[in-house]
Amino acid sequence: SAVISQKPSRDICQRGTSLTIQCQVDSQVTMMFWYRQQPGQSLTLIATANQGSEATYESGFVIDKFPISRPNLTFSTLTVSNMSPEDSSIYLCSVTPGLGYEQYFGPGTRLTVT
Amino acid sequence: RKEVEQDPGPFNVPEGATVAFNCTYSNSASQSFFWYRQDCRKEPKLLMSVYSSGNEDGRFTAQLNRASQYISLLIRDSKLSDSATYLCVVNTVDSSYKLIFGSGTRLLVRP
Numbered sequence: 413s414a415v416i417s418q419k420p421s422r423d424i425c426q427r428g429t430s431l432t433i434q435c436q437v438d439s440q441v442t443m444m445f446w447y448r449q450q451p452g453q454s455l456t457l458i459a460t461a462n463q464g465s466e467a468t469y470e471s472g473f474v475i476d477k478f479p480i481s482r483p484n485l486t487f488s489t490l491t492v493s494n495m496s497p498e499d500s501s502i503y504l505c506s507v508t509p510g511l512g513y514e515q516y517f518g519p520g521t522r523l524t525v526t
Numbered sequence: 527r528k529e530v531e532q533d534p535g536p537f538n539v540p541e542g543a544t545v546a547f548n549c550t551y552s553n554s555a556s557q558s559f560f561w562y563r564q565d566c567r568k569e570p571k572l573l574m575s576v577y578s579s580g581n582e583d584g585r586f587t588a589q590l591n592r593a594s595q596y597i598s599l600l601i602r603d604s605k606l607s608d609s610a611t612y613l614c615v616v617n618t619v620d621s622s623y624k625l626i627f628g629s630g631t632r633l634l635v636r637p
Contacts, residue, residue, distance in 0.1 A: 413572070443623045454613065454629040455570070460622065468622075504569055513558040513617045515625055517569040 414439050414509045416518035424524045425495055432491045433521045435505035440485035443508040445515065446478070450501045458503075461488040495525045527552055530628040532614050538634045543604045547631045549614030550596045558617040559590055561599050563610045564630065570613055573599075604635045 415438040425431050435444065444461040459467040459480055467480035482488040492499050502522050506515040532549045539545050551559075559576035574581065576588040576597050587600040597614055614628035 445624070455627045457624060460624065508623050513623060513625060514560065514572055514575065516572065520569050 413514075413516045414441055414507050416505065416507060416516060418505060418518040418521050420521060421519065422522040422524075424526060427496055427525060429495055430491055430493045431495065431523060432489050433503055433505075435488045435490070435518055437486045437507050439509065441507040441509045442511070443515075444482060444488045445506045445508075446480060446488070446490045447504045447506065447517075448501045449504060449520075455504065458490070461490075461505075492523065495523075497525045499523065500525045528628075529553065529626045530614055530616050532628040532631045534629060534631060536632040536634050538636060539604055540636055541604055541606060543635075544600065544602045545604055545633065546601075547599045547612055547614075547633075548596055549598070549628055549631075550594075551614075551616045551626075552595070553616070553619055554592075554595060555619040556616045557619070559588075559597050560615040560625070561586075561588055561597075562613040562615055562627075564613055565610045570627075573612070601633075604633075606635050606637065609633055609635045 417436045419434045446458040447455045449455050457470050458473045459469040461480050461482040463482045479491045502520045504520045505518045529552045561573040562570040563573045564570040576590045580589040585602045589598045611630040611632045613630045616626050618624045
């Protein structure tokens with residue numbers, strides 16, 4: 413499995429500001445994904461980060477609110493824009509290293525918006 | 527109907543007990559199935575893939591019943607360290623490599 417790191421691990425942000433979360437993998441991977449997990453809930457997929465093209469967003473998530481970059485096969489960023497307290501959550505990136513469907517997760521970024 | 531359904535629990539069992547979780551999925555065309563484990567305030571970690579023939583990894587046994595569209599996870603000789611939330615996961619059928627996560631079953635193993 414790949415080794416995945418995320419920065420920052422946690423942050424407390426003010427309403428109306430933006431935060432960019434980085435996801436770095438130690439090897440080239442096929443697919444990268446961004447999830448949100450709110451307290452006591454399961455994972456909700458935000459988008460698939462596509463290398464060299466625009467991300468593919470799930471219903472209920474839009475690019476203006478969650479812009480995503482993926483400049484190469486080992487790195488992606490997710491920005492949470494114009495934050496509100498409802499954005500307080502854990503944000504996780506995951507990767508699919510090979511041809512199978514298994515996903516491996518980064519340690520997550522715990523975001524609190526005040 | 528949810529695409530992946532699990533009993534949220536919690537299942538509260540003594541050490542050494544055998545415990546089983548079931549999960550149902552709605553799309554009969556799904557091909558890949560997994561169990562993930564998530565500890566409190568940690569990321570999900572792949573526990574095991576689930577194959578049509580069933581598979582075993584130490585104290586853990588996973589089985590797939592395609593006809594009834596359910597997946598099971600059996601844990602034998604439960605340890606305190608098995609306390610976690612177990613997520614049933616199924617692939618989407620649109621060849622996008624996306625996964626659908628169940629809401630999880632919480633297991634508490636007591637001394």
